[in-house]
Amino acid sequence: MPSYPFLTFTFARTRTCALLASAAALVSVGALHPAPAAAAPARAASPRATAAVLDLDAAGRTPVVHGKDTAYDTASIVKVDILAALLLRAQDAGRQLTAAERGHAEPMIERSDNTAANALWREIGQASGLAAANKRLGLTSTTGGTGVKWGLTRTTASDQIRMLRAVFDGDATGRSGATGKSALNAQSRTYIRGLMGKVVPEQTWGVSAVSGSGTPRALKNGWLQRNTSGLWDVNSVGQVTVKGHRCLVAVLSNGSASMSDGISLVERTAREAVA
Numbered sequence: 001m002p003s004y005p006f007l008t009f010t011f012a013r014t015r016t017c018a019l020l021a022s023a024a025a026l027v028s029v030g031a032l033h034p035a036p037a038a039a040a041p042a043r044a045a046s047p048r049a050t051a052a053v054l055d056l057d058a059a060g061r062t063p064v065v066h067g068k069d070t071a072y073d074t075a076s077i078v079k080v081d082i083l084a085a086l087l088l089r090a091q092d093a094g095r096q097l098t099a100a101e102r103g104h105a106e107p108m109i110e111r112s113d114n115t116a117a118n119a120l121w122r123e124i125g126q127a128s129g130l131a132a133a134n135k136r137l138g139l140t141s142t143t144g145g146t147g148v149k150w151g152l153t154r155t156t157a158s159d160q161i162r163m164l165r166a167v168f169d170g171d172a173t174g175r176s177g178a179t180g181k182s183a184l185n186a187q188s189r190t191y192i193r194g195l196m197g198k199v200v201p202e203q204t205w206g207v208s209a210v211s212g213s214g215t216p217r218a219l220k221n222g223w224l225q226r227n228t229s230g231l232w233d234v235n236s237v238g239q240v241t242v243k244g245h246r247c248l249v250a251v252l253s254n255g256s257a258s259m260s261d262g263i264s265l266v267e268r269t270a271r272e273a274v275a
Contacts, residue, residue: 047231049253049265051273052157056169056239056246063161063248066273071141071154072252073233075222076112078130078153080192080237081142081163083109085124085133087188097191109195109220112203121150136183137166151224160237160250167192168218168239168248193218196238206236207249209267210274215241223259231255234262242274249274 050067074081083105090097097105104120107113124130127144130153134142141159145152166182167189182189196218208217219238226233237250251270256262 047253047255047257047261047265049251049269050157051249051251051269052161053250053273054161054165054248056248058245063158064273065158066269067157069156069158071143071156072235072254073151073224073226074142074153074155075151075224075233075235076114076117077160077220077222077235077237078145078150078155079108079112079117079222080167080196080220081130081134081137081139081153082117082120082124082150083192083195084137084163084166084184084188085130086120087191088133088136088183089124089129091183091185091188106195109192110198111200112221117150118148121148126150127153133183138162138182151222155252157250157252160252161248164237164239164248164250167196168246193239196220205263206266207238207240207251207270208236210242210247210249210270211240217241223262225259231257232259232262234259234266236266236270247274 048067050065050069050072052063052065052069054061054063086101086105087097090101101120101123104116108116108120124133126148127146130142130144139155139159139162142153142155142163144150145154166184169182184192197216199219199221203221204217204219206221207219211217217238217240219236219240222233222235224233225231231254233254234256235252239246239248241247249270251266251273253262253265253269256265
């Protein structure tokens with residue numbers, strides 16, 4: 001199977017995220033096209049972002065979307081969806097995850113490990129397996145990446161709220177518009193929430209920006225530099241606590257000139273959407 005290198009970055013949690021690149025940080029990922037020998041400078045950026053917010057403690061059950069609800073590349077936020085698909089397969093077989101499956105699932109979510117995602121993407125049946133799971137989870141606008149390119153899965157902000165509801169709310173809205181219980185059982189939902197609550201500190205930027213320091217949060221972020229343009233897709237999804245309310249927030253973006261610019265765009269968009 002071919003591998004696709006990209007740079008993994010570590011961030012200090014400061015008001016402005018500092019980006020450090022290292023040639024030693026290359027990893028294998030099923031998300032990108034092969035990188036050129038010398039990275040081309042990013043073209044003029046025209047970034048855009050869409051946010052969707054659902055207050056789980058309010059009366060309404062319809063998310064509020066800010067921006068045009070069009071499809072974006074998922075990058076690593078699809079790892080939540082991959083794990084949900086894996087858990088559905090285990091549920092159907094009447095079993096728990098194996099030690100090997102947990103050994104992939106946990107670093108895939110907590111550290112955004114791409115090698116682990118590659119293994120589980122294959123195990124769920126790649127895009128067709130993701131599509132089958134998403135039909136059960138109530139997602140209507142998510143299309144898996146071709147072949148091994150799980151990071152090029154396409155999704156919308158409102159569909160990511162459906163994914164988050166299946167994990168945090170236990171409800172999912174299907175194609176008919178009817179609302180029912182999530183296909184994920186309580187044990188599966190608890191497992192995903194637990195992993196999203198243990199994401200390594202350097203990857204806790206994003207939707208967490210809308211909640212106060214020390215408040216509960218569980219999230220998954222994604223970042224991807226496109227070789228064709230040099231521009232960045234940067235996304236963040238999760239549950240945060242805002243003024244005592246549990247809120248599901250999904251922010252998708254593309255077109256940023258750098259990852260740090262993308263993070264700033266995502267956090268600014270999240271704050272504006274929640275406000």
